[in-house]
Amino acid sequence: MIKSKTRVxxxxxxxxxxKFTLICSLIVVAVLVNILIIxxxxxxxxxxxxxxSFLVGRSWDPVKNAYGALPAVYGTLLSSILAxxxxxxxxxxxxxxxxxxxxxxxxxxxxxxxxxxxxIPSVIxxxxxxxxxxxVVRNPIESWLGTHLGALPFFQGPPFGFGFMAAAIILAIMxxxxxxxxxxxxxxxxxxxxxxxxxxxxxxxxxxxxxxVLPYGRSGLIGAIMLGLARxxxxxxxxxxxxxxxxxxxxxxFSPGTTVASKLASDFSESSGLSLNSLIELALILxxxxxxxxxxxxLLIWRLTSVKGKAD
Amino acid sequence: xxxxxxxKWFNLLMLGLNSLGAGIAIVIVCLMLGYIIAHGLTFxxxxxxxxxxxxxxxxxxxxxxxxxxxxxxxGLGSIIAVPIGLFTGIFLSEFGTPFTVSVVRFATDILAxxxxxxxxxxxYAIIVKPMHSYSAFSAGAALAxxxxxxVARTTEESMRMVPGSMREAALALGITRWRAVVSVxxxxxxxxxxxxxxxxxxxxxxxxxxxxxxxxxxxxGYSGLGSPIGALPLQIYRYALSPYKNWQQQAWAGAFVLVxxxxxxxxxxxxxxxxxxx
Amino acid sequence: MxxxxxTETTGSRSFSGNKGYxxxxxxxxxxxxxxxxxxxxxxxxxxxxxxxxxGPSGCGKSTLIRCFNRMHEVTHGARISGKVLLDGEDIYTxxxxxxxxxxxxxxxxxxxxxxxxxxxxxxxxxxxxxxxxLSKRTEMEEIAEKFLRQAxxxxxxxxxxxxxxxxxxxxxxQRLCIARALAVEPEVILMDEPCSAxxxxxxxxIEDLMRGLAKDYTIVIVTHNMQQAGRVSDMTAFxxxxxxxxxxxxxxxxxxxxxxxxxxxxxxxxxxGRFG
Ligand SMILES: Nc1ncnc2c1ncn2[C@@H]1O[C@H](COP(=O)(O)OP(=O)(O)O)[C@@H](O)[C@H]1O
Ligand SMILES: [Mg+2]
Numbered sequence: 001m002i003k004s005k006t007r008v009x010x011x012x013x014x015x016x017x018x019k020f021t022l023i024c025s026l027i028v029v030a031v032l033v034n035i036l037i038i039x040x041x042x043x044x045x046x047x048x049x050x051x052x053s054f055l056v057g058r059s060w061d062p063v064k065n066a067y068g069a070l071p072a073v074y075g076t077l078l079s080s081i082l083a084x085x086x087x088x089x090x091x092x093x094x095x096x097x098x099x100x101x102x103x104x105x106x107x108x109x110x111x112x113x114x115x116x117x118x119x120i121p122s123v124i125x126x127x128x129x130x131x132x133x134x135x136v137v138r139n140p141i142e143s144w145l146g147t148h149l150g151a152l153p154f155f156q157g158p159p160f161g162f163g164f165m166a167a168a169i170i171l172a173i174m175x176x177x178x179x180x181x182x183x184x185x186x187x188x189x190x191x192x193x194x195x196x197x198x199x200x201x202x203x204x205x206x207x208x209x210x211x212x213v214l215p216y217g218r219s220g221l222i223g224a225i226m227l228g229l230a231r232x233x234x235x236x237x238x239x240x241x242x243x244x245x246x247x248x249x250x251x252x253x254f255s256p257g258t259t260v261a262s263k264l265a266s267d268f269s270e271s272s273g274l275s276l277n278s279l280i281e282l283a284l285i286l287x288x289x290x291x292x293x294x295x296x297x298x299l300l301i302w303r304l305t306s307v308k309g310k311a312d
Numbered sequence: 313x314x315x316x317x318x319x320k321w322f323n324l325l326m327l328g329l330n331s332l333g334a335g336i337a338i339v340i341v342c343l344m345l346g347y348i349i350a351h352g353l354t355f356x357x358x359x360x361x362x363x364x365x366x367x368x369x370x371x372x373x374x375x376x377x378x379x380x381x382x383x384x385x386x387g388l389g390s391i392i393a394v395p396i397g398l399f400t401g402i403f404l405s406e407f408g409t410p411f412t413v414s415v416v417r418f419a420t421d422i423l424a425x426x427x428x429x430x431x432x433x434x435x436y437a438i439i440v441k442p443m444h445s446y447s448a449f450s451a452g453a454a455l456a457x458x459x460x461x462x463v464a465r466t467t468e469e470s471m472r473m474v475p476g477s478m479r480e481a482a483l484a485l486g487i488t489r490w491r492a493v494v495s496v497x498x499x500x501x502x503x504x505x506x507x508x509x510x511x512x513x514x515x516x517x518x519x520x521x522x523x524x525x526x527x528x529x530x531x532x533g534y535s536g537l538g539s540p541i542g543a544l545p546l547q548i549y550r551y552a553l554s555p556y557k558n559w560q561q562q563a564w565a566g567a568f569v570l571v572x573x574x575x576x577x578x579x580x581x582x583x584x585x586x587x588x589x590x
Numbered sequence: 591m592x593x594x595x596x597t598e599t600t601g602s603r604s605f606s607g608n609k610g611y612x613x614x615x616x617x618x619x620x621x622x623x624x625x626x627x628x629x630x631x632x633x634x635x636x637x638x639x640x641x642x643x644x645g646p647s648g649c650g651k652s653t654l655i656r657c658f659n660r661m662h663e664v665t666h667g668a669r670i671s672g673k674v675l676l677d678g679e680d681i682y683t684x685x686x687x688x689x690x691x692x693x694x695x696x697x698x699x700x701x702x703x704x705x706x707x708x709x710x711x712x713x714x715x716x717x718x719x720x721x722x723x724l725s726k727r728t729e730m731e732e733i734a735e736k737f738l739r740q741a742x743x744x745x746x747x748x749x750x751x752x753x754x755x756x757x758x759x760x761x762x763x764q765r766l767c768i769a770r771a772l773a774v775e776p777e778v779i780l781m782d783e784p785c786s787a788x789x790x791x792x793x794x795x796i797e798d799l800m801r802g803l804a805k806d807y808t809i810v811i812v813t814h815n816m817q818q819a820g821r822v823s824d825m826t827a828f829x830x831x832x833x834x835x836x837x838x839x840x841x842x843x844x845x846x847x848x849x850x851x852x853x854x855x856x857x858x859x860x861x862x863g864r865f866g
Contacts, residue, residue, distance in 0.1 A: 011687060017490035021403035022412070024396045028464065029419040031457055035426065035434045042437045093333020101327055102334070110334060112582055117341045119574045121518020123545045124567045127552045128344050131560075173344075176337050204323035227425070234427025236521040237549060261429045261521070268433070269525045283433040287426065294425035298418070477703040481767070484661055485717030485774055486693030495720050499707035 035287065043281035046274060054281060060247050060263075062271070067278040069285060071247045075257040076286070079164055079239065080232040082253070083171035088225060091176045095183030095221075100209050111184065118177035126241035129170040134161040134242055137169065142254050153251040162244030165253045170238045175228035182227060186220030186301075187213060219300045226297030234290045236261040260286040345571065352568020355561040365531040365547075368556050375566055377533040381448075381542040384534060385527065386517050388452030393459035394509055400460070401467025401505075406493050417468075424461035431457050432522035440526055448534075448541035451527035455519060459512040466511065470504020471497055507581050514577040518570050520545040544570060612637040612808050613658060613695075613778055618672035620653045620662055627653045629836040630672075633827060635778075640800060640809045642823035642845065644816060646860070649829045650837025651812040652700075655780045658810065659695035660688035676778075693721055696771035700783040702763035704755030704770070710747050713755040713766055714738060717774040733773060741769035742799050761792025765799065772803075779803070781811040785818065797822050816861055820849050828857045 046054065050067055057068015094114060098107055138161030145155040190213050198212035199205075214221070244256025245266055260282050268279050363374030400420065404413055435454035440446055474497050482492035498505070520543075528540040529547065544566050551563035611634035620628040628650040635641050643651045656662040657670050660681060673680045681691045704713045712719075714734040734751065738744040743765040747758065755766055764784055771779055781800075785793040800809055800822050813819050819826050826848040828841045841848060841857045852858040 011488060011689065013490045014488045014689075017493070018403070018407040021399040021407055024399035025403045025408070025412070025416040027396055028400050028423060028460060029416060031460075032419045032423050032426075034438075035430065038434055038437050039430070042441075090333045090336050093330040094337045096330040097334035101331055110338060112578075113341050114334075114337050116345070116575065116578055117337070119514055119578050120344065121520070121545055121570055121574065123518065123520040123549050123552075124348060124570060125344070127548060127563055127567050128348060130552055132347055173340055176340070180337060204319055206323040206326040207319075210326075230425050234425075234429065236427065236429040237545075241549070241552065261427060264429050264433065265521060265524055268436075269528070280433060280437065283430050287430045290425060290427055290430075291422060294422055298421055475703075477699060477701060478705060480661065480664065480699065481703040481705070481770075482716075482720070483664055483689075484659065484692055484697035484699070485721070485770065486689055486691075486696075487717060487720040488689050491720045495716075496705055496707070500705075502707070 036284075039280055039284040039287060043277055043284045046277035046281040049274060050278065050281075054278070058249060060278075062275040065274055067275065069260070069282055071249050072258050072260045072263045072282060073285065074249050075164070075167075075243070076233055076259040076261070076289075079167040079171055079243065079257070079259055080229055082164065082168035083175060083232045084225065084229055086168060086172035087176045087179060087228060090172075091179035091183060091228070092221070094176070094180040095187055095224075096209060096213075098180070098184045099187040100205070100213065111181065114177045114180050116177075117173070118181070122174070122235060122237040123241075125170060125174060126238035129166065129238055129242045133170060134166050137161050137163075137166045141165070146254070154253045157250075157252045157254045159254055160244060160256060162242055163246075163254050163256045164243065167239045167243040167257070167259070168253070170242055171232045171235055174235060174238060175232050178231055179224050179228040182224035182301075183221055186217045186224060189220070190216045219303055223297045223300030226293055226300065230290045230293040230297060233293065234261055234286060236265050240265045345575075348564070348567050348571050352564045352566075352571070354564075356565040356568055360562060360565045364533070366558075368554065368559065371558055373558070373562070375542075375544060375547055375562060377531060378542040378544045378547040378566070379569070380534055381527070381530070382517060382544040384448060384541065385451050385455055385523070385543055386513055388448065388537070389455030389459050389516050390509070390513060392453065392456035393463055393512060396456075397460045397463025397508070397512070398467050398505065400464040401471060401508075402493060402498070404464065404468040405471035406497065417465075420461045420464050423457070424465070426457075427521075428454075428458055428519055429521040429524075432525055435522065436525045443538070445538060446526060446528035446540040447538050448527060449537045451523050451541065451543070452537075454522035454526050455516040458519060458522065459516050462512040462515060463505075463508045466508025467501070467505050470501040470508070473504065474500040503584050507584050510577050510581050510584075514574050514581075517573060518545050520549050610637060611635055612677060613810070614673075614675040615654075615657070616673040616675065618654070618657060618670060618674060620650070620657050620670045621668065622653075622665065623667040626834070626836040628657070629832065629834075629838045631839045633839060633842055635808060635810060636825070637777075637808050638804060638806065639824040640804050640811060640822055641825040641827065642819035643810065643812045643827045643829060644814065644819050644860075645829035645837070645840075646831070647814055648837075649831045651814075651829055652782050653837070654829070655697075655782060655810055655812055658778070658780055659692050659697055661692070661697060663688065689721075693717070693774050694776050695778040695780060696774055696776035698764070698767050698771055698779065698781040698784050701787050702760055702767050704758070704763050704766050706754055706756040708755055709752050710734075710738075710755050710758070710766060711751040714769050714773050716770060721774065734769075737769040737773040738766075740772050740803070741765045742795065742802070743769055759792070761788050761795060764788060764792070764796060768796075768799065768803075772807075776807070778808040778810065781809065783812050783814065785813070785815070793818070816849075820845060828852075828854075828860060830856055830860070 054067055054069050056070055057066065058070050059066055059068055098111055102110060138159050142159030142165060146159055149155045194212045194216055195208055198208040203211065239259055240262035243259065243262055245258055246256030247258050264279055264283055271279055359372055360374040362376050363372060364377055366373030400416065404417055408416065431454050435450045439450035439453060478496050478500060479492055482496045523543050523546045527543050527546060530540040530542045534541060548563045548566040551559035614634040615631050618631040619626060631654060643654065645651055653662060658674055662668050662670060674682060676694065705716060708716060711734045714737055715730045718733060735744060738747060743762060746762060758766060785796050803809060823845045826845040827839055828848065829837050830840050831837050841852060841854045848857065849861060852861065
């Protein structure tokens with residue numbers, strides 16, 4: 001037998017240590033799976049009681065024990081999609097600027113400044129929204145829209161300031177840095193040869209961007225947008241502080257509304273019994289929605305990177 | 313000729329519009345940061361750091377207990393999250409098979425995308441409800457769940473950047489695999505790992521939603537891990553929505569403290585990662 | 591088929607000429623997944639000698655020597671068949687710990703790879719310290735000095751022991767890696783093109799060093815520089831890729847014989863530069 005200089009202890013480590021890291025990894029997987037299971041169990045009384053009417057019901061009435069999620073789901077989707085409408089052009093422009101247009105000294109400092117925005121806690125963005133943004137939304141934004149475009153259903157009713165409009169703007173502000181930095185990474189991964197090929201054909205810089213760079217990175221950019229959407233759907237504090245907490249479904253963006261997350265934030269600690277179970281069912285719905293959006297986004301981004309890997 | 317100059321103008325127009333996007337983003341950051349810092353500075357004072365909450369409408373008071381509470385919660389979250397995240401990152405980069413790595417990495421990414429309020433509901437359901445009490449511990453656990461993916465992915469990424477030749481060099485010396493990982497790969501990736509931990513700390517120190525129904529708040533100061541505990545972001549939220557001028561002003565002062573913390577961490581992270589690149 | 595026969599005859603011939611050997615390959619085959627990279631190598635290596643392995647790039651030289659200290663299996667999907675005997679005992683016997691093999695057969699790589707997070711001193715003792723339970727600081731310093739001297743590096747770095755290993759020049763880094771390998775006190779040292787990343791002066795220093803080390807150690811060096819093989823080695827093995835893309839041993843013998851009077855036409859073509 002060949003004599004070993006290494007101590008038994010170290011050889012044992014080679015058996016134990018990888019197992020130990022595996023256990024830690026499994027904890028992460030278990031937490032994720034358990035979130036789904038525990039939420040489902042806790043929501044079960046509400047699911048049994050309300051059934052399908054929970055998804056289509058329009059009122060939230062603990063006195064009558066009638067719970068409908070539709071206004072919260074509607075508010076979540078409306079505010080997030082509006083936020084995307086605002087954020088996409090700005091963050092795509094910013095991502096393109098950061099990779100294709102800005103001089104190199106400006107790139108890293110500008111990226112850094114935009115990334116700081118992503119690091120500001122949601123509650124502080126909400127505080128700023130509450131005292132700075134909401135008054136501006138009330139007047140001039142909403143009053144102007146009301147007078148000039150008041151015929152449209154979106155811009156009817158008194159300008160509160162608090163409402164879908166303010167929520168959408170604040171959400172847009174919060175997802176701009178996310179979409180920008182993910183989009184920038186995607187554009188960076190487009191090979192230089194793609195750009196040069198297009199320029200060599202006599203393309204202008206914009207033609208190069210729009211015909212070579214953006215098509216190449218398309219699925220990754222869509223993934224970045226989806227991740228921004230996922231973030232907007234689950235965002236809680238800032239939205240809760242500016243959306244005005246009205247439990248209704250209306251086309252008017254001036255109207256106060258609710259999102260699933262803001263409903264949880266404002267009602268959860270005061271609830272018990274069936275209304276608590278119903279809130280947990282709301283949380284379950286939010287979890288499933290964001291999970292699906294996240295999965296789709298990850299798959300899109302992964303597809304891009306694996307295609308890139310093959311090309312190299 | 314006309315066609316050519318039209319293309320040129322269109323090119324300039326589009327480049328300008330895209331730059332405008334970056335400009336808007338940067339202006340938003342400056343407006344927000346500038347306002348918070350300027351506004352917060354006017355309301356921050358020694359009393360804010362050392363004083364306790366006062367009843368509504370009274371002057372003075374501060375967020376001493378909440379600042380301590382946040383420190384405790386962030387510490388608690390980190391104590392749970394750093395080892396789990398670190399070892400998960402090590403597993404992903406060193407020991408996983410392609411299949412287990414894709415499962416674990418997928419789970420980590422998805423966990424990172426779970427809304428923080430849902431994590432709060434989860435912590436409520438598994439800890440607060442069975443224990444019949446809001447608690448610092450449940451809040452720390454919720455924050456840990458949020459922090460783990462951040463630490464895990466940055467650890468994995470920075471360990472993967474350590475060249476394979478370092479692992480080979482260690483193995484060829486007869487160093488066991490795990491010892492090579494612990495003594496050669498992890499030190500090589502340390503700057504990245506520290507960055508990840510700092511990003512995680514920055515992230516959870518401002519988290520509010522998961523504290524709403526775990527920490528709950530406690531203006532009498534720390535009274536054990538099993539009892540409710542105050543936290544800076546939580547108090548900012550409550551005071552911001554209150555009708556009292558003094559409380560609103562304290563919310564701004566609190567925001568200033570948190571923003572400065574986040575700024576310091578961001579700059580340190582940038583400095584660290586720049587050093588790493590050289 | 592032809593290659594295999596040739597290998598076996600040359601292998602046994604050289605074995606009959608030299609009774610004592612420390613390392614011996616028997617019908618060694620190395621695979622990467624399904625790909626056969628090295629085919630049927632029989633080779634024996636005398637103690638306290640320098641054996642050079644030469645051959646065109648891609649013929650499996652690195653793969654072969656990585657089989658000698660079980661580094662081959664570190665690559666995902668890599669495996670071997672056949673035997674590698676160290677002092678007459680097969681290092682691939684089930685139950686034998688590859689880690690302990692590597693403390694007896696050290697390795698120096700093509701690109702110098704000191705640990706950048708460790709100082710010069712820590713680099714030298716890294717293998718020692720990480721393979722046994724912690725030892726004392728002063729002892730470490732003694733050991734470091736001893737092996738830095740052996741690696742002819744002491745005079746150049748004695749004032750830089752606290753600096754990062756990555757702060758040295760390329761040639762110094764490579765000698766540091768040699769010192770690091772020596773400090774584990776192996777019997778055999780494998781070197782995979784240790785000079786290919788270095789300038790001629792640094793190369794010369796390493797070659798001198800190798801001649802000195804051959805008094806106490808067995809050295810196997812891979813090189814695609816024939817002059818280097820001629821300058822430093824006692825024995826030379828020539829490898830080449832066959833039509834099936836698997837590398838095989840073509841000829842093995844005393845270096846002067848291989849270079850002046852090769853038995854195989856392919857060896858002759860290669861060393862006279864008439865090759866591809
Ligand atoms: N990690 C690997 N995976 C798959 N094939 C490899 C790997 N390393 C080397 N090979 C293949 O094995 C053969 C021998 O390679 P190598 O031993 O590095 O040659 P040399 O060192 O003589 O240049 C080559 O065909 C090479 O492509
Ligand atoms: Mg090689």
